Structures are given as C-alpha cells and as structure tokens.
Amino acid sequence: MKTSEPDGAGRAFEVTFDxxxxxxxxxxxxxxxxxxxxxxSWRTTRDGGRPRGVFCGIGVCFDCLVTVNGxxxxxxxxxxxRPGDVIRTQEGTGHED
Numbered sequence: 001m002k003t004s005e006p007d008g009a010g011r012a013f014e015v016t017f018d019x020x021x022x023x024x025x026x027x028x029x030x031x032x033x034x035x036x037x038x039x040x041s042w043r044t045t046r047d048g049g050r051p052r053g054v055f056c057g058i059g060v061c062f063d064c065l066v067t068v069n070g071x072x073x074x075x076x077x078x079x080x081x082r083p084g085d086v087i088r089t090q091e092g093t094g095h096e097d
Contacts, residue, residue, distance in 0.1 A: 013083035017042070024081040031057070031064055033078035034087070042076065044068045046092040065090050 010026035017039060024033040029055050034042060041051035042063045055063035057077050064076040068087050072094025 003035045009064070015081055015083070015085040015087055018089055024083075024085075028081050029077055030048075030066060030068060030074070030079045030081050030087055033075065033081045041089075042087070043090045044092065049091075065094065082095055 006044075012025055015022050015024050015033060017034060017037065017092075021039070022033060022037045023038075029085045034040075035054070036077050039053075041053045043052040043063070044050060045052060047086050052063045053067075054077055057064075059078045062073075062075065065073050066076045066079075066087055067090045068074045068079055068085055070086070072090055
C-alpha cells in the first residue's frame with residue numbers, strides 16, 4: 001500500500017473487496033474506490049444475475065447497491081469508504097432468500 005499523500009488528499013488506507021485488498025483515499029465513496037481499482041460491477045440483479053455498478057452516481061437509483069461490513073443494500077455512491085471496510089458484491093437482494 002502507498003504511504004504518500006497524493007495532492008494533499010491524506011494518507012491512503014486499505015479496504016477489501018471480495019477478499020482482495022484495495023487502496024482507498026480519504027473522502028472517497030465506496031463507488032469511487034472501486035472504480036479507481038478498475039471494478040465497475042459489484043451487484044447482480046435478482047432476476048437473471050445481470051451485473052450492475054454505478055448508474056446515476058448521486059443516490060437516486062439503486063444500481064450501485066453493495067454489502068459493506070455485512071450490511072446489504074448500501075448505495076456505493078453515497079457511503080464513504082473507511083479504513084478496514086469489508087466490501088462484497090451483492091447478489092440479488094443481499095439477504096439469504
């Protein structure tokens with residue numbers, strides 16, 4: 001993990017996405033962190049399992065739902081990433097059906 005402070009943004013920290021370590025910068029949302037790591041899909045639809053990621057980017061739609069620290073249905077475009085967050089792809093509703 002990098003320890004430099006790019007553009008005064010603060011010290012990078014680590015989160016995990018589906019078990020993989022991902023670098024994050026302070027002030028970024030979960031969606032921004034995943035995008036920066038090259039991840040563009042982190043949810044599948046209930047019907048058909050089609051991949052989804054950010055659509056509107058402002059919290060109006062629900063395409064970017066993700067599971068963060070065991071809590072399903074978190075809008076990745078609104079949730080700030082925090083050191084040590086465990087982020088997982090959300091399958092369908094995010095609850096065991």
